[in-house]
Amino acid sequence: MTQNQASEQPQVLQPLTTPEEVDQFLRDYPLAAVFKAGTCHKTMQGFGVLETFLQKHELPVGYIRVVDWRPASNHVAEMTGLVHHSPQLILFKDGQAQYEVNNWDITPEALGPVFAAQVPPRSGAGGVATDDNVEPYRRLMRAYLDGGLSEWAFQDQYVTLFRDDASLRSQREFDLLSRLFGDPDAYHGGLHQLGAPQERGDLRARVQALLNELGS
Structure with a gap:
């Protein structure tokens, strides 16, 4: 293992397939985000923007494949009162939604001020394990x-x-x-x-x- 690998901090990127997993995830991580993944390239682009911020900030992320895990997605909508979108990024603190951004609005310009104000920086480099099957x-x-x-x-x-x-x-x-x-x-x-x-x-x-x- 190289020195860079040793100092790299793995990103928490957890699938949330049921309402119970959503609740447990938000209990385990007082500051966290939920990312709802849709079925087209908008999801790929939106997550790519998020990934650039995760490299420098400490934020556990739970993701929901909306089509496959519909009850989990509906649970998030019901508990927050937020209209469902996909892709959709919701920032939570102590189980309460603090911020949401959807679809093509998931941009560096939108996320920059939010991460700067509410998400702590990483102490080391972040390693985000993504779906890199090309x-x-x-x-x-x-x-x-x-x-x-x-x-x-x-x-x-x-x-x-x-x-x-x-x-x-x-x-x-x-x-x-x-x-x-x-x-x-x-x-x-x-x-x-x-x-x-x-x-x-x-x-x-x-x-x-x-x-x-x-x-x-």
Whole structure:
């Protein structure tokens, strides 16, 4: 174990699958947050923003997969009186909701003042274990580079995969994965609005560069 690994403090990132687990989590951690995860890339982006603050601040986080753990999600809404959203971040102190932010409003500008005022800094570097499985993206990129997919087929499949990805990823991973085609919400009228795959530059070169950064 290196000196950096020894000083790194693991992040509390706990699944909350039932109402009872929600209550126990909030009893165990007087200052904590609950993150409700949805079913699309908004969750990935919102958690990525949160992850950057968790690296420098001491805040246990419980997360709820809303579709899978609906009773836990409903319990949070009932106990706080807050309208459900996903993604949704709620800061608790002594079991009481202090702050909430939802959807695209989960931004550095929104979280910065809250963390500065209410969340203590870490004494060492924080290690946030996220859902860092990028293999589906790697497989898709390899298939394109090996000639198994046309440019148009690759573009459609990649954007669909990214749009439906609700993984709890780091900000770095989100930034890397979104680099090829940008925010799919910009194409809400249909993927045909993306335009030609080469419009953003040499697609093959950009895919190879991304694959290298993700680790092929």
